[in-house]
Amino acid sequence: MTSSAAATIALTDVAARRGNTTIWDQGSFDIPQPSITAVIGPNGSGKSTLLHLLLGLLEPYSGTVEVFGSEPREASEQLGFVPQSYHVPGSDYLTVLEYVRLGKIGNQFFWRSPKGMDQQVADAIEAVGLAGYERRRLRHLSGGEQQRAAIAQSLMNQPKTLLMDEPFASLDVRHQQRLAELIHGLRMDHSIGSLVVVHDLNPILPYLDGVIYLLDGHAHYAPTSEAVDEDLLTHLYGCPVQVTRTAQGDIFTRVTGHAP
Amino acid sequence: MIELPTVTVQENWLEILTADFMRQAFIGGIITAVAAGAIGYFVILRQQAFASHALAHIGFPGATAAILLGIPITLGMVTFTVVGAIAMALTGNRLNDRDIATGTILAFATGLGLLFSNIASTAAANVQNVLFGNLLATTTSQLISFAVFLFLICLTIAICYRPLLFTSISPEVARARGLHTGRLNLIFLVTLALTITMAVQVVGVLLVFALIVTPPATALLLTARSLPALFLSIGIGTFAVIGGLVLSALFNLPPTFFIVSITTLLWVIATITRPQNA
Numbered sequence: 001m002t003s004s005a006a007a008t009i010a011l012t013d014v015a016a017r018r019g020n021t022t023i024w025d026q027g028s029f030d031i032p033q034p035s036i037t038a039v040i041g042p043n044g045s046g047k048s049t050l051l052h053l054l055l056g057l058l059e060p061y062s063g064t065v066e067v068f069g070s071e072p073r074e075a076s077e078q079l080g081f082v083p084q085s086y087h088v089p090g091s092d093y094l095t096v097l098e099y100v101r102l103g104k105i106g107n108q109f110f111w112r113s114p115k116g117m118d119q120q121v122a123d124a125i126e127a128v129g130l131a132g133y134e135r136r137r138l139r140h141l142s143g144g145e146q147q148r149a150a151i152a153q154s155l156m157n158q159p160k161t162l163l164m165d166e167p168f169a170s171l172d173v174r175h176q177q178r179l180a181e182l183i184h185g186l187r188m189d190h191s192i193g194s195l196v197v198v199h200d201l202n203p204i205l206p207y208l209d210g211v212i213y214l215l216d217g218h219a220h221y222a223p224t225s226e227a228v229d230e231d232l233l234t235h236l237y238g239c240p241v242q243v244t245r246t247a248q249g250d251i252f253t254r255v256t257g258h259a260p
Numbered sequence: 261m262i263e264l265p266t267v268t269v270q271e272n273w274l275e276i277l278t279a280d281f282m283r284q285a286f287i288g289g290i291i292t293a294v295a296a297g298a299i300g301y302f303v304i305l306r307q308q309a310f311a312s313h314a315l316a317h318i319g320f321p322g323a324t325a326a327i328l329l330g331i332p333i334t335l336g337m338v339t340f341t342v343v344g345a346i347a348m349a350l351t352g353n354r355l356n357d358r359d360i361a362t363g364t365i366l367a368f369a370t371g372l373g374l375l376f377s378n379i380a381s382t383a384a385a386n387v388q389n390v391l392f393g394n395l396l397a398t399t400t401s402q403l404i405s406f407a408v409f410l411f412l413i414c415l416t417i418a419i420c421y422r423p424l425l426f427t428s429i430s431p432e433v434a435r436a437r438g439l440h441t442g443r444l445n446l447i448f449l450v451t452l453a454l455t456i457t458m459a460v461q462v463v464g465v466l467l468v469f470a471l472i473v474t475p476p477a478t479a480l481l482l483t484a485r486s487l488p489a490l491f492l493s494i495g496i497g498t499f500a501v502i503g504g505l506v507l508s509a510l511f512n513l514p515p516t517f518f519i520v521s522i523t524t525l526l527w528v529i530a531t532i533t534r535p536q537n538a
Binding site: 055056057073076077079081082083085086088089091093094099102103105106107108109110111135137150153154157 | 304305306307418419420421422423425426428429430431432433434435436437438439480484485486489
């Protein structure tokens with residue numbers, strides 16, 4: 001079963017550095033895909049750094065990073081990326097259709113178009129719920145819709161896993177819920193996993209398989225059942241956190257006091 | 261009582277339109293409009309209007325130095341703009357940094373241009389041509405350089421069209437997908453420098469916006485699709501240059517004024533009449 005053995009995102013004793021500063025180290029985990037994983041940690045703890053390592057934009061200072069059994073650079077076509085600043089002023093002028101299409105052909109020189117691209121664009125737009133918006137310009141979309149367009153763009157190279165940097169930031173509660181459902185839907189209907197940097201676990205908690213938490217300069221991974229723990233989250237955020245499990249089986253976390 | 265000069269139609273305008281210098285002007289102007297319309301589309305998408313303005317100013321001392329040394333103005337211009345473009349691409353990683361750095365350098369460059377033009381005191385008319393353009397003075401050797409520039413620009417766009425678009429609209433994703441955003445920016449800025457060199461001959465250092473920014477901005481008001489917008493931008497610039505030269509022959513006034521008036525007028529009309537979803 002070599003193929004299933006490689007269907008993971010794996011770090012082996014990785015240390016991440018920027019300049020001369022070690023951001024975190026002792027990062028060892030092996031996360032089966034497709035799954036939904038949250039990345040949490042205080043500001044500056046190296047969450048985006050982790051994404052950059054997986055995308056091959058940053059080399060590990062030590063240790064090895066393996067994405068689906070390959071080095072990150074070689075696996076870049078197997079990952080979709082939705083950066084935090086997904087909206088760039090220049091994209092205002094483009095239609096959703098062209099914007100999404102560039103997710104497939106944007107890194108190709110010359111003019112050859114792959115077969116079946118139009119159908120793939122339509123599928124990606126459909127998957128994020130933007131059907132009917134194809135001819136609209138990005139500037140006429142709401143923030144949430146622009147984000148969906150960015151997700152559709154990232155789906156165009158048929159990734160196995162999406163990396164999203166704080167996608168819930170700047171979304172209202174309803175749109176947070178819709179995004180969580182979209183992430184869940186991609187996993188269930190298209191077998192696409194997601195690795196999502198978040199500050200608040202709650203919107204994604206119902207669908208979460210595991211958590212990478214960056215604590216005290218180290219990177220750890222735990223399944224959701226172990227990671228959603230009062231002591232751990234209290235330590236992580238530096239302020240008291242309560243985990244509530246309702247009779248219906250819902251779980252949510254809340255801050256119950258002030259930082260010491 | 262001041263007597264206002266009157267504008268009248270020249271009787272020999274048809275003769276002027278078919279003269280040799282006019283034919284040179286048409287060819288030079290159209291080559292420039294095609295390059296500017298195409299590159300300008302990316303200037304808008306990449307939010308680099310300021311860079312085009314700056315490169316024109318950086319070219320100014322190049323042109324005045326060329327006048328001083330008695331070498332072709334195009335050679336002086338292109339040397340300065342290309343070096344300026346390379347310096348811009350290599351130094352500015354962040355847009356804000358680049359804007360301040362570019363602004364500082366262009367003030368210095370303009371001062372340098374003033375110095376050179378003062379030393380070459382006999383060349384006052386030439387300096388005015390650099391500042392405001394003089395399409396009617398286009399020479400055959402200039403046309404040859406322009407044709408080479410246009411070929412290089414078209415080749416670059418034909419090869420790099422998609423990556424240039426992608427790095428303009430999703431730079432972080434483009435980098436993650438293996439594109440060298442820095443190198444592409446360098447390539448783009450050098451082609452912009454070639455375009456600016458030509459545009460200065462047509463409308464001058466002070467009015468390059470009219471050819472580089474206004475036509476694509478107008479095109480983007482009228483269509484959202486990228487390739488039609490690019491060709492429309494080329495069409496608008498070309499129309500302005502042709503119209504400007506014809507009006508210039510009719511009224512014996514500088515073509516620069518008419519070219520800028522036409523692009524501005526079209527932009528105003530497009531702004532007023534644009535479709536709701538533009």
